[in-house]
Amino acid sequence: MEGSTLSSNCATSGTYEGYVDRELFLNIYDLTPMNAYSIWFGFGIFHTGIEVYGMEYGFGAHDYSISGVFEVEPRSCPGFIYRCSISLGHLSMSASEFREFIETMASDYHGxxxxxxxxxxxxxxxxxxxxxxxRRIPGWVNRLAKLGSLFSCLLPDSLEATTVKQMPEYHTYDDDDDDDGSDSGSNASSQDASQSDEVDQKVLLSPTPAPEIAFIKGISR
Incomplete structure (x- = not known):
């Protein structure tokens, strides 16, 4: 049965010595407890994040034209039920190179x-x-979107948006090899204050307390 295949594929892989930080994981969460039953029929409603270098990166909805990409402690994304992780391989880029990559990605994924x-x-x-x-992530992870494109009228209203439940307050990344870190940090603080004015101190979609989330400030090449 397909559901059995999904369960067997959804297993946390071990790390390899020397590659612990660079191993790339797809962390999978249940959006609803009903997944425990529906997954056996090859269907589920999931949230996913990418884990690498000790942090997890995801994309969530909010009401503003700024980055919706955020980072959080691995396997602890608020509002979802952690299911498992799948190893996607290992990176050839350094932590600072990945940071530049994810900031560039963030410019294309506004909340x-x-x-x-x-x-x-x-x-x-x-x-x-x-x-x-x-490579692509397993097709079953995003099957809801494929089916929803055909039957969107049948989707419950509660699934129309995924919120990260926190104000879009950017996290400043400091590269240890950056000699100008203090100046860039000062500029980032000013920009953060400007962004805070833009959102007018509004909570995204819910004031529910959650594990700390930091939004990634998008950059363009």
Whole structure:
């Protein structure tokens, strides 16, 4: 049965000595407890994030035309039920190179462009996976979007948006090899204050307390 295949493929892979930080994981979460039953029929509603270098990166919805890409402690994304992780291979880029990559990605994934069917968190992780490894995430992870494109009128209203439940407050990344870190940090602080004014101190979609989330500030090449 297909559901059995999904369960067997969804297993945490071990790390290899010397590659612990560079191993790329797809972390999979249940959006609903009903997945425990529906997955046996080859169907489920999932959120995914990419884990590498000790952090997890995801994409969520909010109401503003700024980055919806965020980072959080691995396997602890708020609002979802962690299911498992799948190893996607290993990176050949350094932590600072990956940081530049994810900031560039963030410029293409604004919170107000999130769409359950055409541009959701699984599209984001699939895009990252293709760019970094040349492979796609397992097709069953985003099957909802494929079915939803045909039967969107049947989707419950509660699934029309995925929120990260926190204000879009950017995290400043400091490269240890950057001699100008203090100046860039100062500029980032000013820009962060400007962004805070833009969103007018509004909570995204829910004030529910959650594990700390830091948004990634997008950059363009």
């Amino acid at each position: 107000d462009t999130y769409h359950l069917i055409s541009k959701n968190c699984n599209h984001f992780t699939d895009d990252i996976c293709q760019r970094l490894t040349g």
